[in-house]
Amino acid sequence: DTEVTQTPKHLVMGMTNKKSLKCEQHMGHRAMYWYKQKAKKPPELMFVYSYEKLSINESVPSRFSPECPNSSLLNLHLHALQPEDSALYLCASSQVGTGVYEQYFGPGTRLTVT
């Protein structure tokens, strides 16, 4: 099973709202990722968690707050977003360590900020 699930599929929120995106995997992967993807562009890395600890923050604004409650779950808490934050948000997971490891992506959450 190489499935990564994400909820919700679509989300519309106002600039004063607080919402959360959820991601789950059951492949035993110990690295999980959040990406942001704008139309017709490659995904851009936002955060990396390794063994439930934040290992990379690509200078993401504090209105995005990641959380990794356990090795299977990854959340992205959203607060006071701007219209330019509208995008497809992708979660991915992979093994950790040396050697070849592949990232598996979820279907994404289409976020619209009004």
Next chain:
Amino acid sequence: TQLLEQSPQFLSIQEGENLTVYCNSSSVFSSLQWYRQEPGEGPVLLVTVVTGGEVKKLKRLTFQFGDARKDSSLHITAAQPGDTGLYLCAFSGTYKYIFGTGTRLKVLA
């Protein structure tokens, strides 16, 4: 900064035609992945190539890793409308994936 350049950026072809997409860099990679992404969906892993000169086939798709492990190509034989999508190459550094610039393919019936 390591960059992955893909060409062409956009390709529109008729059903049944053949095509090749290229992924190039000045850096040497230990491995390289190819993904296909449909609109509004997440990227789906197609293949990983590891050895210089390696060729892998996935039905009508043929992937090749350059001998020097700096470039890769994806060849599609007899393209079908279902092949339409964004094709991305990527390599994995420590904890980070670097994606190519992407090739948007449209196959017309």
